[in-house]
Amino acid sequence: MDDLAAIDVAPLAVLLPILGAALAFVLRRHPLAQRTATIGTLCLTLALESWLLVSAWRHGAQAVVIGGWAPPFGISMVVDEFSALMLVVSTAVSLTVLLYATGQGMADGDEDGPISVFHPAYLILVAGVSNAFLAGDLFNLYVGFEILLTASYVLLTLGGTTARIRAGVTYVVVSVVSSILFLLAIGLVYAATGTVNMADLAGKLAEIDPGTQQILHVMLLVAFGVKAAVFPLSFWLPDSYPTAPAPVTAVFAGLLTKVGVYAIIRTETLLFPGGRLNTALLVVALLTMLVGILGALAQADFKRMLSFTLTSHIGYMMFGVATGSAVALAATVYYVAHHIIVQTSLFLVAGLMERRGGTSNVDRLGSLAKLSPVLAVLFFIPAMNLAGIPPFSGFLGKVGLLRGGVDLGTPLAWVLLAGALVTSLLTLLAVARVWNRAFWRRAEDAEDADPILLIAAEEARRPATGTTGVKTQPHRLSGRGDAAVLPPTMVFATGVLVALGVALTIFAGPLFDLADQASQQMLERTPYIEAVLGASETGGGR
Amino acid sequence: MSVNMTLLIVMGVLFAAGIYLLLERSLTRVLLGIILVGNGVNLLILAAGGRSGLAPLYEAGTPAEDYADPLPQALILTAIVITFAVTAFLLAMIYRSWVIARRDELTDDAEDRRVASKDTFDFEEDSEVELETSEFPADIDDEGEGVHTEESRRAAAARVAGERLASELRQASSEESAGTNNKRRNRKAR
Numbered sequence: 239m240d241d242l243a244a245i246d247v248a249p250l251a252v253l254l255p256i257l258g259a260a261l262a263f264v265l266r267r268h269p270l271a272q273r274t275a276t277i278g279t280l281c282l283t284l285a286l287e288s289w290l291l292v293s294a295w296r297h298g299a300q301a302v303v304i305g306g307w308a309p310p311f312g313i314s315m316v317v318d319e320f321s322a323l324m325l326v327v328s329t330a331v332s333l334t335v336l337l338y339a340t341g342q343g344m345a346d347g348d349e350d351g352p353i354s355v356f357h358p359a360y361l362i363l364v365a366g367v368s369n370a371f372l373a374g375d376l377f378n379l380y381v382g383f384e385i386l387l388t389a390s391y392v393l394l395t396l397g398g399t400t401a402r403i404r405a406g407v408t409y410v411v412v413s414v415v416s417s418i419l420f421l422l423a424i425g426l427v428y429a430a431t432g433t434v435n436m437a438d439l440a441g442k443l444a445e446i447d448p449g450t451q452q453i454l455h456v457m458l459l460v461a462f463g464v465k466a467a468v469f470p471l472s473f474w475l476p477d478s479y480p481t482a483p484a485p486v487t488a489v490f491a492g493l494l495t496k497v498g499v500y501a502i503i504r505t506e507t508l509l510f511p512g513g514r515l516n517t518a519l520l521v522v523a524l525l526t527m528l529v530g531i532l533g534a535l536a537q538a539d540f541k542r543m544l545s546f547t548l549t550s551h552i553g554y555m556m557f558g559v560a561t562g563s564a565v566a567l568a569a570t571v572y573y574v575a576h577h578i579i580v581q582t583s584l585f586l587v588a589g590l591m592e593r594r595g596g597t598s599n600v601d602r603l604g605s606l607a608k609l610s611p612v613l614a615v616l617f618f619i620p621a622m623n624l625a626g627i628p629p630f631s632g633f634l635g636k637v638g639l640l641r642g643g644v645d646l647g648t649p650l651a652w653v654l655l656a657g658a659l660v661t662s663l664l665t666l667l668a669v670a671r672v673w674n675r676a677f678w679r680r681a682e683d684a685e686d687a688d689p690i691l692l693i694a695a696e697e698a699r700r701p702a703t704g705t706t707g708v709k710t711q712p713h714r715l716s717g718r719g720d721a722a723v724l725p726p727t728m729v730f731a732t733g734v735l736v737a738l739g740v741a742l743t744i745f746a747g748p749l750f751d752l753a754d755q756a757s758q759q760m761l762e763r764t765p766y767i768e769a770v771l772g773a774s775e776t777g778g779g780r
Numbered sequence: 781m782s783v784n785m786t787l788l789i790v791m792g793v794l795f796a797a798g799i800y801l802l803l804e805r806s807l808t809r810v811l812l813g814i815i816l817v818g819n820g821v822n823l824l825i826l827a828a829g830g831r832s833g834l835a836p837l838y839e840a841g842t843p844a845e846d847y848a849d850p851l852p853q854a855l856i857l858t859a860i861v862i863t864f865a866v867t868a869f870l871l872a873m874i875y876r877s878w879v880i881a882r883r884d885e886l887t888d889d890a891e892d893r894r895v896a897s898k899d900t901f902d903f904e905e906d907s908e909v910e911l912e913t914s915e916f917p918a919d920i921d922d923e924g925e926g927v928h929t930e931e932s933r934r935a936a937a938a939r940v941a942g943e944r945l946a947s948e949l950r951q952a953s954s955e956e957s958a959g960t961n962n963k964r965r966n967r968k969a970r
Contacts, residue, residue, distance in 0.1 A: 311851075377855055377858070381858065381862075384862045384866075388862075388865060388866065388869070391866075391869055391873075392869075395873060395876075398876050398880075400880050400881065403873060403876050403877045403880060404877070404886075404887050404889070405889070406873055407807060407873060407874070407877060407886060408886070410866070410869070410870055410873065411802075411810055411814070411870075414814055414866055414870070415802065415814070415817075417862075418814070418817050418818060418821055421821050421825075421859055422821050422824060424825075424855070425821060425824045425825040425828045425852075425855075426824070426828070428825065428828045428829075428851070428852065428855075429827070429828035434851075434855075477889050477892065480891075536895055536898075537895060538895065538898075539891060542891060542895075
């Protein structure tokens with residue numbers, strides 16, 4: 239019966255970060271205590287979610303009913319392989335990004351000021367993400383979305399500078415409109431079926447008029463599509479993400495869009511199985527991939543380029559969802575986990591590059607490989623991973639997706655296969671360009687190199703005779719001042735995340751087993767439905 | 781299920797006016813649009829709850845059909861709170877935007893404009909570079925010492941431009957060391 243205990247504490251995955259946020263808010267005058275509390279909370283949450291994952295892996299989908307209300311009426315939280323995997327990956331990534339942010343905060347000494355709101359808001363964000371992954375009914379999913387979005391509004395506009403406010407307005411308005419659309423869809427779903435519980439809906443939606451079904455289906459997909467940044471609805475993302483502080487952009491890129499993808503996967507497998515909109519989704523996936531990566535190629539700013547590759551690679555996940563077979567869905571699950579880790583680590587590296595080179599504009603960077611070999615390694619591994627070079631996890635995930643496409647075998651699927659390969663190649667081109675410019679070429683060869691880099695490169699080349707050129711800013715300008723500009727904590731956190739990305743390859747076997755199991759359970763649907771609707775006796779809750 | 785006609789009409793007006801305002805470029809109007817559409821959705825959920833009835837407090841002997849559906853009301857309550865919080869945040873942000881820019885308008889992304897207006901010529905990729913005929917560039921250096929071809933001039937121009945900037949910034953260092961350095965690097969550049 240020990241596994242029953244695991245599911246019974248599932249709500250703590252949401253509650254712990256919220257309580258931690260309250261604690262962090264109280265401790266805002268004591269930065270050290272605040273950091274300890276935040277990191278401690280996330281560690282606890284991660285441990286709890288790992289337990290949930292093990293339990294879900296052994297016993298399949300389980301549900302807990304909160305407040306003792308019988309399943310279709312009360313709030314239920316469901317853990318199956320997919321949601322447990324997402325929980326663990328997202329919290330692990332949040333934890334490393336938090337370490338990175340803490341390192342940055344300590345290095346820059348920004349204890350006072352509006353930054354003290356960072357830690358509580360960050361924990362609320364994690365709580366929202368966990369809630370969205372655990373939600374067993376549509377309305378709780380909406381609440382999860384709202385929690386994470388509201389926290390993200392605060393994080394995105396941290397400090398309230400001109401650029402962040404400008405980006406924040408676009409982001410908030412688009413997010414609010416998509417949330418309203420989602421709420422509208424929930425209202426209509428309730429009007430049509432009389433329930434918002436997803437397990438209950440799985441049965442009841444099939445009974446209503448096909449036309450109504452299609453309207454509800456499309457409305458939900460559009461609402462989630464905005465959050466997941468799927469092609470025609472993705473233009474807000476590269477506009478708003480790059481201006482935020484590096485750790486914030488990193489965690490947004492890793493988690494927020496994936497929550498949208500998660501919701502789309504649930505909609506497609508649990509609520510509206512059968513894939514009536516698959517052809518449309520395939521076209522959307524193709525356009526998402528191509529338009530995104532072409533946008534990435536046009537960018538000079540590294541962070542903007544990464545934002546575009548982010549939207550582009552959402553297309554791969556849509557491809558997997560739209561293919562609809564167990565193989566493709568398993569690959570999608572694996573790919574989502576891979577993409578969370580890799581995209582986040584690249585954004586963290588972008589933050590480090592900006593610190594080292596003074597700018598994130600690749601046209602103005604150079605010599606970084608010589609100035610900071612560690613940074614070069616940290617960039618190179620996730621970059622190749624993103625482009626899908628074997629043996630990295632990006633390659634494994636893409637092979638799985640392509641196999642799903644080959645199995646499908648329709649002409650459109652072949653077009654998508656070609657599109658996916660082209661996107662992969664163009665991604666390689668985009669990251670190789672960054673590598674050539676920022677890391678390999680000499681700073682002097684840059685069109686308009688950042689002065690900091692020029693002097694640092696000069697210092698590095700000159701023999702160490704002690705004749706330092708400029709003495710006003712010794713840390714920034716010294717070629718050997720790596721440790722001063724790049725705090726060890728930040729480099730360590732990035733390193734952990736990069737290592738996690740490599741671990742996805744090393745443990746690809748068990749992970750694919752898990753993903754296979756998850757996708758089969760999702761396609762079968764009965765385990766999920768039975769877990770919720772037959773859960774009254776395990777419930778009782780808290 | 782009968783639906784209250786007044787409710788429907790009010791809802792339609794709220795949606796129409798709200799969407800119209802959302803499409804404006806002025807931020808306060810966008811905010812008003814969000815408020816109107818948000819309330820329209822709340823009415824929709826209320827309508828989704830079906831006919832009105834008794835307050836859903838259990839009383840022995842009352843048949844179940846007499847009660848109103850309590851779930852939509854709970855949903856609306858949550859939605860109202862969320863919309864309220866988001867509206868407050870947006871209002872603060874619009875005010876901040878006004879304080880910074882003195883304009884109640886959505887501004888363009890500067891970087892986006894820059895990328896859009898970028899020249900098709902890319903310095904790094906499209907500039908002409910010397911064709912390397914040897915595997916060992918150092919050999920050319922030895923043989924071609926002092927000989928300037930058109931290509932090598934053009935290729936070196938970039939470096940010179942970079943160096944000029946670098947030397948300007950190296951003013952604090954002694955004139956002597958900077959001079960020798962430049963000479964050494966110029967030779968390398970060829």
